[in-house]
Amino acid sequence: MTDEVKTTTFSISSEDGAADEVTIPAGLVDLVAEGDQSDAETVGDVMLLSFASRAHHIVHHGEDTDAELEAQEEAVMDLFEERFGVTFGEATGHQH
Numbered sequence: 001m002t003d004e005v006k007t008t009t010f011s012i013s014s015e016d017g018a019a020d021e022v023t024i025p026a027g028l029v030d031l032v033a034e035g036d037q038s039d040a041e042t043v044g045d046v047m048l049l050s051f052a053s054r055a056h057h058i059v060h061h062g063e064d065t066d067a068e069l070e071a072q073e074e075a076v077m078d079l080f081e082e083r084f085g086v087t088f089g090e091a092t093g094h095q096h
Helices: 027-032 039-061 067-084 087-092
Strands: 007-013 020-023
Touching: 007 027, 007 067, 020 027, 020 087, 027 039, 039 087, 067 087
Parallel strands: none
Antiparallel strands: 007 020
């Protein structure tokens, strides 16, 4: 990594007390931010989008899905719509 790229670190903690940190280039946060979003809101959006995308891919384009996995995918899609005000399909143009 070059010294020219400014980075920013985000802390993540879970209800069970586990914690982690992730460091990313600060410019990427600015690039994907919408309006006057805070950096934390932007990272939260990207995180939820990533989980929704991954769950969608596993359930609809993968193999060996089961009822529990499908329920997890449905729950993340509900959370996605709650946060963004549109369905995953509407947001991504990827409809099934």
